[in-house]
Amino acid sequence: MVRHTATSVVTIERYIIEQESLHPAATGELSGILYDLALAAKMIASKVRRAGLADILGATESENVQGEIQQRLDLFANEIIIKAMDHSGRLCAMASEEEADIIPIPAQFKTGAYALLFDPLDGSSNIDVNVPVGTIFSVLKKVSAGAHCALSDMLQPGVKQVAAGYVIYGSSTMLVYSTGQGAHGFTLDPLLGEFLLSHPDIRIPEHGRYLSVNDAYEQHWAEPVRALMRRYRGLDGKREAMNVRYVGSMVADFHRNLLGGGIFAYPPNAKNPGGKLRLLYECNPLAFICEQAGGAAIDGTTRMLEVQPTELHQRTPIYVGSRGDVEIACEVLGQER
Ligand code: AFP
DSSP: OOOOOTTSOOBHHHHHHHHHTTOTTOOSHHHHHHHHHHHHHHHHHHHHHTTTTSTTOSEEEEEOTTSOEEEHHHHHHHHHHHHHHTTSSOEEEEEETTOSSOEEOOTTSOOOSEEEEEEEEETGGGGGGTOOEEEEEEEEEOOSSSSSOOHHHHSOOGGGEEEEEEEEESSSEEEEEESSSOOEEEEEETTTTEEEEEESSOOOOSSOSEEEOOGGGGGGSOHHHHHHHHHHTTTTSSSOOOEEOOOSOHHHHHHHHHHHOEEEEEOOOSSOTTOSEEIIIIIHHHHHHHHHTTOEEESSSSBGGGOOOOSTTOEEOEEEEOHHHHHHHHHHHHHHO
8 A cells, every 4th residue: 555645645537647648549538437436426425424414314215126125325326426427428328226227318418438337325225324335337338339328338248348446435435446457446535525546556365364245145055155155164174264254235345355355255045046236237347346456256157257248237146356265166166066
């Protein structure tokens, strides 16, 4: 981690511009998208910070497309991101975990060459109890012809992401992103109102200390998953036991494991045979970041970033984190099949 003096700070804007200058052919559009997202993140952070004070908590009466009860802050974060991004002329469309369909760019604005997919406030059922929540985003290059986005622009495998990242609203607000040249973290200085480079070129340890999984599903797991979890816990005598840490907010669990090493797993279970988490809004962006930090991610059999999406709100199992720990998942799940 770099230590900054008051005069040597690197703002996210400066960093994005410096990264862009490494690509002479860059148009600046992607940089603009990232900068707009950083602004949206600051706006969401300020609301999340005040959530305990403001009368904004609580479930709305509507259910979102995933059938979960939405919290008001989810809706607010969704709105903030759409409004921050729709008029820039850089996007051809957006897709949100909170919306059933593709979100078109309003007719009065220009469209651009990129598609943005996001989960506006992941872990929102934790808001009421002051547990960290996060925003996750993924940027894809438009591949269809014509000015507007087609479903095919959204349904690209994760390897096609040109940028991805997340924001964690925790004890401090951090934004971590990658454009394919490493994963870099920025911490929001609340006094300056700026994201400052705090974690350049994050590297996840080869093997980790932490296992993040919801044990309550053990009875609903298939035997290969149970065998894998026994391995991580050191119960089969083949490795040292990992420490179990599960917040129930994927960004928070992922972030801790990215910095400290470990694996986050959401295996299929009898209740969610296809997994629970969303391929496009959650798993692909975090898999991209993890690989950029030297880690790995699979869906149980396949590299996560190579899975071909077939629908916008597709769910998938996931095992993501330290490369050595993900390799163990490949080995044990493969053997037990
Ligand atoms: P919410 O956004 O509904 O709180 O769900 C959070 C989440 O999508 C992810 O952030 C967690 O890791 C996971 O679900 C927790 O799911 P379980 O409660 O089934 O373990």
